[in-house]
Amino acid sequence: MNGVARHANALRALAVLAFCLCTSLVHAQTLALTFDDGLDPDRQPQAAIWNQQLLDGLAAARLTAMIFPTLTKTGSVAGRALVADWSRAGHDVGNHTSRHRNLASKKLTLAEFIADVVEADQAFNALPTWRPMLRFPYLKEGDTAEKRDGMRAWLREHGYRPAPVSIDTSDWYFNDLWLALDQPGDTDRRTALQRAYVAHLLTRADYYDQLARRTLNRSPLHVMLLHVNAINAATIAQIADAFRARGWMFVSPAKAFADPLYRATPNTLPAGESVVWALAKEAGEPALRYPAEDAIYEEPPLRAQGLLPEAAR
Numbered sequence: 001m002n003g004v005a006r007h008a009n010a011l012r013a014l015a016v017l018a019f020c021l022c023t024s025l026v027h028a029q030t031l032a033l034t035f036d037d038g039l040d041p042d043r044q045p046q047a048a049i050w051n052q053q054l055l056d057g058l059a060a061a062r063l064t065a066m067i068f069p070t071l072t073k074t075g076s077v078a079g080r081a082l083v084a085d086w087s088r089a090g091h092d093v094g095n096h097t098s099r100h101r102n103l104a105s106k107k108l109t110l111a112e113f114i115a116d117v118v119e120a121d122q123a124f125n126a127l128p129t130w131r132p133m134l135r136f137p138y139l140k141e142g143d144t145a146e147k148r149d150g151m152r153a154w155l156r157e158h159g160y161r162p163a164p165v166s167i168d169t170s171d172w173y174f175n176d177l178w179l180a181l182d183q184p185g186d187t188d189r190r191t192a193l194q195r196a197y198v199a200h201l202l203t204r205a206d207y208y209d210q211l212a213r214r215t216l217n218r219s220p221l222h223v224m225l226l227h228v229n230a231i232n233a234a235t236i237a238q239i240a241d242a243f244r245a246r247g248w249m250f251v252s253p254a255k256a257f258a259d260p261l262y263r264a265t266p267n268t269l270p271a272g273e274s275v276v277w278a279l280a281k282e283a284g285e286p287a288l289r290y291p292a293e294d295a296i297y298e299e300p301p302l303r304a305q306g307l308l309p310e311a312a313r
Ligand SMILES: [Zn+2]
Pocket: 036, 037, 070, 096, 100, 137, 138
């Protein structure tokens, strides 16, 4: 082989290496979207519009998601019909309890919490895409070892799996602001809030991915917690585009939940939060904030950008 041919071969090898590196970087992170709570048209006149807007947005973005409805948020007939729309559109349906009570509350017993789980199961288990998976309200899995381990045993014995998240986000707080920015002069603020919201989701996703890489030594198939609400209905296309532009790839929740991460049983109390957060806490990661996500962290920067509703500005 002469010098020119050797040089060409070396260049080709470099090009292949660069391609592989780029591909692995482009598809470095993967996530699935899950939506909690649901909406009740009897209490929120625009519930059906937002629900359909979100389903249409998911379809247009070619996303398969999962909904975890709770009866306190869906109400009885009309809200449950909106959950059935998710199932008809091919999204899995899980359990978020009937009364959305906090298992970390000292006032709530394990038996009362289990009754809530059974009640929600009975309300939704006939839907064709039903999966016996439990999303704990507020991601709180118990304030004592008895409640935490008692619930883990109940789930095992009843063919259930927990449905933890790896990425938590406070999207509900952005939705509160979105709904309050409803004056004629608020249009620009809403647009700016959407931009801030998408940036916030990317920041939280990157944070939990970095925390996972430190704790698990790998990037897992992530599961993100969002809610069925107005800001997600209005912003789902931008969310999907922004994540894809940053190299994230979407998978279905069924695929993401197959990651062994979601079978972990962190030994933390109070139990819960993101499972990545809980495993990091167990491993002694320093400076973890608690709660891991809350409006208190988001309000100051949004206030500085003038994006709070007038009454709170
Ligand atoms: Zn909830």
